[in-house]
Amino acid sequence: MSDYETLLLETSDGVATLTLNRPDRYNAFDATMVAELPRAWAQLRDDADVRAVVLTGAGDAAFCTGIDRDAVPAGDGEYTFDPYTYTDPGEALGPKTHGMWKPVIAAVNGMACGGAFYLLGEVEFLIAAESATFFDPHVTYGMAAVLEPTLLAPRMPFGDLMRMMLLGAHERLSARRALEVGLVSEVTTADELPERARWAAEAIASQPVDAVIATVRNLWMAQELSRRQALDLGNFLLAAGNSSEALAEGQRFFASGQRVRPNIR
Incomplete structure (x- = not known):
């Protein structure tokens, strides 16, 4: 069913599994993935056979680590920014941005950081493996953390969100702590993660x-x-x-x- 370069898409019994498929790059998004995700959300939105979606990342190392920095053209050190015309590449990634109101469950294994929150900020809920970690390295690399924490603000207490943004790459939120603060709804083993996410999606898909x-x-x-x-x-x-x-x-x-x-x- 999948005809994407950077995604895998499979559907059965009313549930679609959408996998970010760049494991060698920690499932970071490049220009191709930025173009393909809106097309995938539209396909899932319009497919009457799909009632719920599991969103996950390929491999064990990461769910998604944001933008692939190697895919960003190298500059000459000059930086110009026009806030009136700037379009952030991450703004096109999330399901709700594309009118996708069928439930999306994120199954998070390994690292989820930076631009991953464009996706995680627009899913219904998260299930995480014990190995999952959450952090945002923007400030560590000289960038303001703005859009991603805005998406996370309804999901996390202010102090925990502020701490994660300000500590940047210096601290990672464990799956257990993410459960305590409400970012994650369930923590399971890495082996059981696909089954637990699939169970929740199938239960939802079984209802009107x-x-x-x-x-x-x-x-x-x-x-x-x-x-x-x-x-x-x-x-x-x-x-x-x-x-x-x-x-x-x-x-x-x-x-x-x-x-x-x-x-x-």
Whole structure:
């Protein structure tokens, strides 16, 4: 199914697995990946057979380490910047930027740093291997950390986010600490990571799609708008999510006598 140079894309049973596939470069993004990710999100968004997505990185060393610095043209030491015309390459990476409201679960193994947060800042939740680490080296290399921490701000306490940004390459957040501060929802072994992420995606994909997508849109809206605005607009999402098809599918499941055996986290 995959016809990408820097990505792997596989779909089965309503779940797509999208893998950043540059393990020799720690899955850092170059110009090709920046061009391919928007196309992949649009493909997944428009594929009616896909109900949930697992986003991960190839290999054991890294989920993603941001921009591939070897792919950045060398300059002559002069630096000019026009904030009115500048387009950051990372802004095109995330699913929500491309109207992808189907749930995306990140399965993080190894390093996740810098520009990786363009992706992690726009997923529904993260599951991490015990080996995962999170850090942002921008300030260490003379760059302001601005857009990435803005995306992470709703996910982390202010002090922990500020510490991670200011310490740069000098400190890495462990998977366990990331769980404690709420950046990560679950920590597992590296061997079990694909299975745990797949389980969550399959459970989500088994439920009525309209209800799931409306719930996703509502929660993103709720964190970005005022409380009153979100509540006022919530009626429109109730109308969309409580579709006749979704309600009928849910009623059939209930009437069948089947009951979910829940995971206890």
